[in-house]
Amino acid sequence: MSPYLIDDTDYRILQLLIEDSTLSHKDIGAEVHLTGQAVGARIRRMRELEIIEGYTIRWNPLRIGQNMHAFITVFLSTNAAHLPFQNFAKNHSSVAELYRISGEGCYWMRVRTVNQEALAAFLDELLGYGNYRVNLDMGQIK
Incomplete structure (x- = not known):
């Protein structure tokens, strides 16, 4: 075969x-x-065969007011924080993607919010699980 x-x-x-x-x-x-x-x-x-898992669309988040696009590396404070953090991220509407990573940090996430204040509020919530590093989208190339 x-x-x-x-x-x-x-x-x-x-x-x-x-x-x-x-x-x-x-x-x-x-x-x-x-x-x-x-x-x-x-x-x-x-x-x-689960080669095709579903269908999706391309969309423009700016057209619906999601003006802040951040890439966040999360550094959890304890091993016990993993499951609560995963639940937080899975259920938070601002989190578009979440990956457990190797190397620097524990998780990487893509977050979209309406403005800087909403991003700051999200980051304040995130501090309950550990520290983070934020990179902001300056423009998509590909």
């Missing part, structure tokens, strides 16, 4: 969906030389 779960056609379908998840099966089929029905079957199989 091949170590890869998908073939070149599946990979091309996946790339097309990554570029634009609103493409119809028929439109994808025209690109990969399959019927829309065959494309649908391949997409279902990739979902069953």
